[in-house]
Amino acid sequence: MKTMLHTPVRMSRLRKGWSSLCLLTLSVLAACLPSGLRGQALPPQLFSEMDGIHFLDDGSSVPIWGYGWVTDGYITLPGPLLTYNEGQSVDLYFTNPSPESHTIHLHGLDVDQANDGVPATSFLVPLNGEAVYSFVADQAGTFLYHCHVTTTLHLTMGMYGMILVKRPDQTLFEGGPSYTDDVPLLFSDLEVATNLDPVGSFPFHDIRPDVFMINGKQGSQLEAEDQRVWAAPGDTLALRLGSMAYSRVRCHFPPELHAVCHMSDGRALPEPFAVDSLDIFPGERFTVLVAPEEGFEGSVSCDYWNMIDPGIEDTQEIHFGALPSSVDDLGDFDTMLGVGYPNPANSWYAPAVGAAGPDSGFQGEVVVTDLQGRECFRGRLEQGRLDVSDWPEGTYVARCGNRAPTRFMVFH
Numbered sequence: 130m131k132t133m134l135h136t137p138v139r140m141s142r143l144r145k146g147w148s149s150l151c152l153l154t155l156s157v158l159a160a161c162l163p164s165g166l167r168g169q170a171l172p173p174q175l176f177s178e179m180d181g182i183h184f185l186d187d188g189s190s191v192p193i194w195g196y197g198w199v200t201d202g203y204i205t206l207p208g209p210l211l212t213y214n215e216g217q218s219v220d221l222y223f224t225n226p227s228p229e230s231h232t233i234h235l236h237g238l239d240v241d242q243a244n245d246g247v248p249a250t251s252f253l254v255p256l257n258g259e260a261v262y263s264f265v266a267d268q269a270g271t272f273l274y275h276c277h278v279t280t281t282l283h284l285t286m287g288m289y290g291m292i293l294v295k296r297p298d299q300t301l302f303e304g305g306p307s308y309t310d311d312v313p314l315l316f317s318d319l320e321v322a323t324n325l326d327p328v329g330s331f332p333f334h335d336i337r338p339d340v341f342m343i344n345g346k347q348g349s350q351l352e353a354e355d356q357r358v359w360a361a362p363g364d365t366l367a368l369r370l371g372s373m374a375y376s377r378v379r380c381h382f383p384p385e386l387h388a389v390c391h392m393s394d395g396r397a398l399p400e401p402f403a404v405d406s407l408d409i410f411p412g413e414r415f416t417v418l419v420a421p422e423e424g425f426e427g428s429v430s431c432d433y434w435n436m437i438d439p440g441i442e443d444t445q446e447i448h449f450g451a452l453p454s455s456v457d458d459l460g461d462f463d464t465m466l467g468v469g470y471p472n473p474a475n476s477w478y479a480p481a482v483g484a485a486g487p488d489s490g491f492q493g494e495v496v497v498t499d500l501q502g503r504e505c506f507r508g509r510l511e512q513g514r515l516d517v518s519d520w521p522e523g524t525y526v527a528r529c530g531n532r533a534p535t536r537f538m539v540f541h
């Protein structure tokens with residue numbers, strides 16, 4: 130069991146000697162804590178690494194730098210989705226075991242300068258440095274984060290992710306429309322040659338992206354069940370569109386989606402407008418509500434424009450799938466075989482929607498554990514659903530008999 134020994138320190142206020150002394154003091158303090166306090170879990174903590182691997186649609190892999198959760202132990206492209214509630218006081222813990230300095234720039238959030246992750250005005254997090262970025266998530270909306278050290282290079286190597294600030298009443302903003310679920314969609318790109326040889330990538334203006342991604346996926350990867358946007362009849366989904374791409378991305382919305390843009394760059398628009406196509410430039414975010422017509426199985430096409438010559442460089446698709454109206458019907462829904470839904474979960478999670486055969490959900494005992502292996506649930510499910518409405522936010526693993534376990538997240 131981990132203890133609070135590694136309480137992060139604000140690097141701008143502490144030199145290394147102080148840091149060691151403080152950690153020693155904290156170690157002694159932690160040893161003296163009552164055992165009940167010593168067992169408490171660490172807050173979620175991001176780390177950065179420069180030795181990651183990212184798989185492309187053709188099965189090849191490219192080296193990446195990036196962020197990951199300390200509890201997971203690996204980095205991803207994009208980095209983990211950070212979700213907060215409006216008004217929440219956030220301490221974002223960060224540690225950097227990688228050889229170069231990094232930061233976390235909170236793109237679009239109204240944080241003070243010391244917590245903004247721009248090296249010149251706040252601080253660098255060097256090798257083996259730890260830091261905490263503190264801010265109040267006072268504005269519901271869609272935001273981004275990325276490393277701000279040699280930004281062009283660190284960004285194109287993969288050091289970025291999305292931040293969602295949500296309202297507990299499931300409306301977009303105060304007085305704004307309500308919706309069923311969030312769908313984070315982060316556009317980005319990379320040039321394979323740069324990622325293979327970051328040292329030789331200078332000058333940066335010669336970088337020409339040749340891999341174009343949505344949530345780090347491209348081509349047939351985006352057709353996978355866990356990458357599709359699933360909508361049940363009557364659902365209104367909030368597409369959280371953000372771009373880390375080099376150039377303009379133009380999204381085309383089919384009329385069956387009834388797409389309406391409500392927010393831009395983390396703020397409500399004075400007047401929402403219906404969209405059939407939408408341009409998103411680097412660093413921009415838009416929130417578009419879609420209400421897919423029942424049974425809609427189409428896609429939103431996203432064109433990646435060349436940053437120098439006019440013309441479309443590549444097109445990627447956001448695929449939509451139609452869910453039945455109730456979880457009871459999911460047994461016949463064999464395209465969802467072995468996949469839990471929804472993920473992330475807010476109020477409920479159906480860990481075995483892919484039950485084979487006509488009689489719907491898994492009938493046996495379901496066991497759910499958290500990432501520390503602690504058992505959170507054991508028993509049979511009511512209507513195939515697990516009530517997670519009062520579960521702590523985090524990552525869980527559900528096991529249904531002999532099937533492959535499914536991993537899911539709870540966010541409120």
Ligand SMILES: [Cu+2]
Binds near residue numbers: 277278
């Ligand atoms: Cu960096």
